[in-house]
Amino acid sequence: MLTACFPQNRVGFLVGLALWGAFCALVATLLHNFASYAAALAGYTAGIIASDELGAIGGTNGEAFTLAITRVSEIWIGIVCAGIVHMSGPSTLSSVRN
Numbered sequence: 013m014l015t016a017c018f019p020q021n022r023v024g025f026l027v028g029l030a031l032w033g034a035f036c037a038l039v040a041t042l043l044h045n046f047a048s049y050a051a052a053l054a055g056y057t058a059g060i061i062a063s064d065e066l067g068a069i070g071g072t073n074g075e076a077f078t079l080a081i082t083r084v085s086e087i088w089i090g091i092v093c094a095g096i097v098h099m100s101g102p103s104t105l106s107s108v109r110n
């Protein structure tokens with residue numbers, strides 16, 4: 013979204029990215045557990061995508077959408093794997109002790 017809003021305005025892009033990161037940090041401090049992690053993940057994922065979009069010399073390479081889709085796919089694979097591991101393990105800690 014930031015790339016589409018500020019295609020030729022580097023300062024506006026960086027200000028928007030900073031505001032998004034600040035908003036995600038605020039939400040992460042207000043929420044708990046997995047919801048807090050999701051908010052923090054949204055903030056630094058935007059930073060990862062933005063760093064690739066700006067490039068080493070500040071030029072765009074035109075692959076922001078592809079990078080964003082790849083990153084979201086990686087996150088979903090991690091969520092599914094964590095869910096499988098969670099469901100395959102014991103349901104409570106007390107069953108591990110016995």
